């Protein structure tokens with residue numbers, strides 16, 4: 211009985227010391243944020259370079275590591291860019307080379323002739339249609355439409371650097387009208403994104 215009391219007392223004392231120790235902490239304090247002055251001083255010791263520093267993604271570096279880790283994504287992006295560019299320059303089509311194609315805008319209930327040197331979006335607007343858009347550079351999907359004539363949209367339009375639709379979406383007939391130039395007759399539903 212006496213032993214139990216002594217043991218309880220000892221345990222209480224030990225636990226008290228432990229509690230006090232943790233309550234006081236380690237006295238370690240986080241340092242202040244690195245000042246701008248210090249950053250400037252460090253930057254001034256690094257020579258200017260014309261190429262991206264490894265891992266410095268803010269100026270375009272770190273690509274190697276990203277490619278190594280996310281190789282599939284990198285390849286896909288390269289594929290998209292390579293495919294859609296293809297050296298296509300609609301402004302190089304001279305007046306006597308311009309071809310016209312019949313395009314039906316299903317929702318608007320209009321069928322008009324579109325030239326192959328201007329975008330579907332631009333020509334639809336010129337015809338008085340109120341069509342959706344945002345960036346007008348192939349970098350969002352605000353202007354997306356669905357070509358319902360069957361098959362891949364690129365059987366009907368040529369994209370000038372579209373960066374949003376993948377092969378499967380093109381296959382399903384989707385197009386970005388702001389960078390799509392007609393190469394055949396087709397029917398399109400505007401305002402339809404994949």
Ligand code: FES
Pocket residue numbers: 342343344345346347348349350351352353354386387388389
């Ligand atoms: S408006 Fe953004 S991709 Fe056409």
